Amino acid sequence: MTGPANDGGEFQSPALENLVRSLGRLPGLGRKSATRIALHLIDGGGTAEELIAAITTAVGQVRHCSRCGAITEDDPCRICTSPRRDPGLLCIVSSPVDILPFEKGGFFGGRYFVLGRLLSPLDGVRARDLPFDRLERRLEEDGVREVIIALDASVEGETTALYIQQLCGNRDLHLTRLATGIPVGGSLAYTDEVTLQRAYQFRRSF
Numbered sequence: 001m002t003g004p005a006n007d008g009g010e011f012q013s014p015a016l017e018n019l020v021r022s023l024g025r026l027p028g029l030g031r032k033s034a035t036r037i038a039l040h041l042i043d044g045g046g047t048a049e050e051l052i053a054a055i056t057t058a059v060g061q062v063r064h065c066s067r068c069g070a071i072t073e074d075d076p077c078r079i080c081t082s083p084r085r086d087p088g089l090l091c092i093v094s095s096p097v098d099i100l101p102f103e104k105g106g107f108f109g110g111r112y113f114v115l116g117r118l119l120s121p122l123d124g125v126r127a128r129d130l131p132f133d134r135l136e137r138r139l140e141e142d143g144v145r146e147v148i149i150a151l152d153a154s155v156e157g158e159t160t161a162l163y164i165q166q167l168c169g170n171r172d173l174h175l176t177r178l179a180t181g182i183p184v185g186g187s188l189a190y191t192d193e194v195t196l197q198r199a200y201q202f203r204r205s206f
Contacts, residue, residue, distance in 0.1 A: 016042070064096070067138070069114030069131070071096045079103075079111055086110045088145040090138065092164060094118050094152060097189040102150075105193040107200060110148075113138055118156035119163055127163060135164075139171060146174040148203060153184045165206055176203040 011017045016038060023034035041048040064070070065077035072078070079085055079099075089110025093099060094117060102108045115130050138144065147168055151157035161177060168175050179202035181195045182188065188196075 068112045070099055070112060087142040090144045091148040091150050093150050101191060101193055101196050105197050107197050119160045120156045132167060144173055149177045149206060152188050153182050153186055175206045177206045179203050
């Protein structure tokens with residue numbers, strides 16, 4: 001087993017230090033958390049091998065649906081191909097993870113469209129960087145009757161919602177947004193199902 005960290009704050013084992021640094025690049029992990037995970041993997045009795053196998057399988061099999069952008073192994077995904085889903089009801093979200101609370105709640109019977117990120121001119125994310133061309137094709141091909149904007153309650157979310165409003169302005173469809181219930185600055189991905197369902201039920205015209 002490797003020795004303690006040296007005076008420079010790094011492990012005496014270059015291999016362990018490299019593992020800690022690699023783990024520390026993951027979202028939400030600082031050095032302390034990365035160190036705990038690295039030490040657990042080394043002493044975990046097979047945990048590392050299981051994790052390596054799981055990562056290898058996921059990287060090889062998981063992809064984005066070419067129609068909606070959801071995380072899937074089948075392309076198109078099961079939601080896009082399900083005959084029980086209403087193609088005329090399209091919910092626009094920012095990230096694939098935003099689909100999960102809708103599906104867990106079980107109250108939405110339409111389909112989704114994932115933008116991937118939100119408009120943010122200050123960060124250099126402009127309309128040409130988002131798949132609005134694919135969105136327009138979906139609106140045409142699926143004969144969408146209602147577009148539900150389900151974006152985070154943030155400045156970027158508002159900016160993106162306004163752009164979508166302009167995009168749909170000349171189309172014969174109903175444009176709605178999730179109603180109150182999701183706090184300003186809150187993340188849709190971490191909203192509980194009850195709050196999300198209430199916001200969905202009381203969505204308003206936009």
